[in-house]
Amino acid sequence: MRFDVISLFPDLFQILTWQGVVGRALERGSAELHLWNPRDYTQDPHRTVDDRPYGGGPGMVMKVEPLQAAIEDAKAVALHSKVAYLTPQGRPLVQDTIAEIAAAPGWILIAGRYEGIDERLVERYVDEEWSIGDYVVTGGELPAMVVMDAVMRLLPGTLGHQDSARTDSYVDGLLDFPHYTRPETVSGARVPPVLLSGDHQAIARWRLQQALGRTWRRRPDLLERRGLSSEEQALLDEFMRTHRDTG
Numbered sequence: 001m002r003f004d005v006i007s008l009f010p011d012l013f014q015i016l017t018w019q020g021v022v023g024r025a026l027e028r029g030s031a032e033l034h035l036w037n038p039r040d041y042t043q044d045p046h047r048t049v050d051d052r053p054y055g056g057g058p059g060m061v062m063k064v065e066p067l068q069a070a071i072e073d074a075k076a077v078a079l080h081s082k083v084a085y086l087t088p089q090g091r092p093l094v095q096d097t098i099a100e101i102a103a104a105p106g107w108i109l110i111a112g113r114y115e116g117i118d119e120r121l122v123e124r125y126v127d128e129e130w131s132i133g134d135y136v137v138t139g140g141e142l143p144a145m146v147v148m149d150a151v152m153r154l155l156p157g158t159l160g161h162q163d164s165a166r167t168d169s170y171v172d173g174l175l176d177f178p179h180y181t182r183p184e185t186v187s188g189a190r191v192p193p194v195l196l197s198g199d200h201q202a203i204a205r206w207r208l209q210q211a212l213g214r215t216w217r218r219r220p221d222l223l224e225r226r227g228l229s230s231e232e233q234a235l236l237d238e239f240m241r242t243h244r245d246t247g
């Protein structure tokens, strides 16, 4: 999988190489990261990368020519990659979208700055617009890193344990079950006894029930979208009965 990122702050992406799972994916070559800085394509002595908006008003817009040259150069080498612009106006990213993104051979990601990029560049080059949520951050670098991190952990061989991503929240339309580790008692709170039982079937049943119960409590919208098998519905009914009084 190949990522080409167009950013005025390419150094920020160093952080991806520090971290275990993603750093390993880049080191082993299951993912490649190439950085393109529009500033390297400027022609003026000040290396200007922003410009005033037509129509006036506050804020600047990314300067067209250097950004366009960077996009053209990235497209000339990343021949099989589509172009995505990270923008708060884009399609909100969810786990299913991340899985679709991970199935492509590569992506050219445009990280905006200032008020964003000229609309004509969006119309000409951008295949997809993605948002990391209904809020605005300063630049597209963090959103681009969020996407790359979420995608890279799905690539074969990236996670330490083959099954680790399978039970993660959203993968099967549910939130993850709660996790516990040693010691058995923390400040008087004990591990649920079933997890110490060694009974794998009972543990799997308990975990599924917890996942269903958590999703029902915290994200009922997910349950509505997903639907439940009769076995899952029975587990959830039991969870609801048991937890009716505990809120």
Ligand SMILES: C[S@@+](CC[C@H](N)C(=O)[O-])C[C@H]1O[C@@H](n2cnc3c(N)ncnc32)[C@H](O)[C@@H]1O
Pocket: 085, 086, 087, 088, 089, 110, 111, 112, 113, 114, 115, 116, 117, 130, 131, 132, 133, 134, 135, 136, 137, 138, 139, 140, 141, 143
């Ligand atoms: C300050 S923002 C510009 C926001 C723009 N004026 C708007 O209101 O739609 C600068 C850049 O940060 C990135 N950005 C900000 N919030 C984002 C979000 N929620 N998802 C993805 N990218 C975002 C985009 O690349 C954007 O061009």
